[in-house]
Amino acid sequence: xxxxxDLPPGEELVGCLRPFIEHLASSSLSPKTIRRHVDNLWLxxxxxxxxxxxxxxxxxxxxxRLLRNVIHEDGGPLIHNGSEEEQRSLDSTCRKxxxxxxxxxx
Numbered sequence: 001x002x003x004x005x006d007l008p009p010g011e012e013l014v015g016c017l018r019p020f021i022e023h024l025a026s027s028s029l030s031p032k033t034i035r036r037h038v039d040n041l042w043l044x045x046x047x048x049x050x051x052x053x054x055x056x057x058x059x060x061x062x063x064x065r066l067l068r069n070v071i072h073e074d075g076g077p078l079i080h081n082g083s084e085e086e087q088r089s090l091d092s093t094c095r096k097x098x099x100x101x102x103x104x105x106x
Contacts (some may be wrong), residue, residue, distance in 0.1 A: 006049050007102035013045045020100050036096035039090045044070070044085075069097045 021041070024034045030081030048066050052058045057067060070077045082090070 003053075006052070009052060009059065009063055009066075010045060010049060013067065014046060016064045016067050017041050017045070017097075020097055023100060036089060037093045037096065040090045041097075043082075043090055044076055044094065044097075047079065050080065051077075053091065068101065070094075071101075073098050
């Protein structure tokens with residue numbers, strides 16, 4: 001469970017991710033694939049919130065900047081206590097999210 005102080009940055013992250021989730025929902029991906037990506041976004045958010053608790057300076061950063069700092073064209077952050085399969089899945093979602101956020105209209 002999280003801490004009360006984690007709610008505002010968590011809600012801000014959800015706001016940043018909502019357009020991507022809507023994009024996934026309107027795509028031709030299977031419901032199972034969309035669920036996997038949404039689960040991975042939940043995991044990504046958890047990793048970002050974990051970082052906020054270890055580096056208090058990050059709390060001053062906007063959520064969109066935090067997000068862009070941890071996702072890259074080759075994947076996302078390392079999962080704490082995750083398997084290789086979970087890491088590969090998260091990296092796949094992060095690459096897709098990175099491409100989405102890098103589109104010119106974004």
